[in-house]
Amino acid sequence: MNVADALAAGTLLGDGAMGTLAQATGARAEGAVSELVLLAPELVGALHRRYLDVGAEVIQTHTYGASRLRLARHGLARQVHEINVVAARLAREALDDAGRPAFVAGSISPATSPRLAGPVEPAAVRAAIREQAAALAEGGVDVLVCETFAHADELAEAVEAVRAATDLPVIAQATFVEEDGGPVTTHGETPEDVARVVGALRPLALGSNCTLGPQGLLAVVRRLVAAVPEGIAVTALPNAGLPHVVSDRSVRFASDAAHFGRYAARYVAAGARLVGGCCGTTPAHVAAAAAELARGPVVDEPVVLPISRVASPARGSGASSLSSSGSDDAPLSPGEGPGRGAVARWLDAPRRDPLLVAEVTGPGADDLDVHVARGRAALAAGAGALWAGRERTRRPRITTAGVAAGVHEALDADVALTVTSWNTSRMALQADLLGLDALGLHTIVTETGNPPVHADRAVRDGVWEVDAVGLVGLAASLAAGVDADGLRVTPTPFRVGVRVTPGTDDLEREMHRVRLKVEAGAEFLVTRPVYELDRLRRVLAGAGVSVPVLLSLAPLSGFAEAEHLRHEVPDVVLPDDVLARMRAAGEDPAPGMDLAADLAAEALAEGLVDGIVVRRPGPPALLAEAVSRLGAVVTARTTVQARGR
Secondary structure (H helix, E strand, O other), X not given: OOHHHHHHHOOEEEOOOHHHHXXXXXXXXXXXXXXXXXXXXXXXXXXXXXXXXXXXXXEEOOOOOOOHHHHHHHOOHHHHHHHHHHHHHHHHHHHHHHOOOOEEEEEEOOOOOOOOOOOOOHHHHHHHHHHHHHHHHHHOOOEEEEEEEOOHHHHHHHHHHHHHHOOOOEEEEEOOEEEOOEEEOOOOOOHHHHHHHHHXXXXXXXXXEOOOOHHHHHHHHHHHHHHOOOOOEEEEEOOOOOEEEOOOOOEEEOOOHHHHHHHHHHHHHHOOOEEOOOOOOOHHHHHHHHHHHHOOOOOOOOOOOOOOOOOOOOOOOXXXXXXXXXXXXXXXXHHHOOEOOHHHXXXXXXXXOOEEEEXXXXXXXXXXXXXXXXXXXXXXXXXXEEEEOOOOOOOOOOOHHHHHHHHHHHHOEOEEEEEEOOOXXXXXXXXXXXXXXXXXXXXXXXXXXXOOEEOOEEEOOOOEOOOHHHHHHHHHHHHOOEXXXXXXXXXXXXXXXXXXXXXXXXXXXXXXXXXXXXXHOOOEEEEOOOOOOHHHHHHHHHHOOOOOEEEEEOOOOOHHHHHHHHHHOXXXXXXXXXXXXXXXXXXOOHHHHHHHHHHHHHHHHOOOOOEEEEOOOOOHHHHHHHHHHHHHHHHHHHHHHHHOO
């Protein structure tokens, strides 16, 4: 039976990531990752066998990026043919050893990369894909997979180039990102657009891989199944979850094999015929998928609501709790806000009342007016200061500093902003800080930062000349009137906070890092969003520092978001009882708000924290309602403290 007949007869289970598995062994290639097929052929073959051992029915060659234009960056252009032929033969040998029916798919990526400088002639791109396809066919693959394409036209051209080189069937896979209106390619094309453009060429299968995690890809699968021409199978190969850079600068993915397996079964229920994994997935993920598929078909559930909060309904079952003064259009003249320097006054107060801060950055902000509207609504609802966080997005439309400066100027409010050291030199960071000083922005929260996810590669390489600790020291030094070169300058009145991550896998390291940051000059801590307090208690007790703590709370919008955070987002701990509570509620946001209010009350009552940050805002009215609800908790605690004085 050939691969076309197998797809027509039923579902095929693909393998997972090769690069993730190779990295876990400690293997490294100095240049292109595909060079491992020449440097360590035994390892590559063994990795293929591991996937076959757990039930994979389609294994992909270790040839992502192995076209002439990409290999030329590493001085390997002359070895295009050898790398691809050897890779195909290694996969074929592993399959033959397995002694059961399975297929070898030749992996072909976009021929160019965002990291390649300058334009590339279309003819050279087509020639590179034809050359790679021919070599993979010579090596003995059964099917060719054009994967991780971020543009429908580019994917269509790749399919045509492959067909010009070989008669083998072709699978076409685009990669999508989650935007406010739903999944799109990085060029803004919907799944329906991709189905129309690429489906017209009638590849064997059309689907998606990479970038999105298991939950996010389900919506893409459903839309592709409804849109592809009849007779074309749909594929689904998500990442394990969201990636981030860990302490040794390697990439780690949020990874939950059981969660991955459940979604593999849901893809099949939605109509997919080839399911597998991409970045971050391992044999454990494929084994979990095999076990779920062996249980038989599941019923496809209703469409999961987007995680984006932009179009979310108002929380609660009734009308918004805001009065007219808290509506989106409510006026707030400069004199009506808490004023500038609110955080500094809070830090310097001899008896510190709890502070309520509201984030204004978030999805759906194409222009500054959206951020200003959120800030206006939050201030009217009782926030004492605002927050401009860093958006981890491929297509930033406005910088964090730009948001903070605009909101600060429009509302005369204190706006804290996140400053990251990722991909920036020490001197450039100093220039940025002096620019913030000129703009009147003096409340900053430093973090080392993670690069944005990119469709072509899980995480881009970056520059970390200083980390969050070094950035704290730089800001504190400028505040004391000394620049990075040790020269005297006019002091800048920065008030510096730092992040604390209670959900990290390594609590001991987090305690140590908190101590280092405070010793470097940090004056307050801001947690990442939490959904339980035990780990925060442990971190603060172990760090042994005496600075104020702001507790970040992001009220859950429903079960879809809770499931996503629990299984696909690094450094988030969402307890079983919380997940069960949200599962029972479905997409009703009321329990999420109740949980946030309960955590705020408990943390403030025991003196664990000194204030609250309302995170992940949606529309202005929604943010204002969250601020109002959590503000009531803060006010109650302030009253208790006042009575005790």
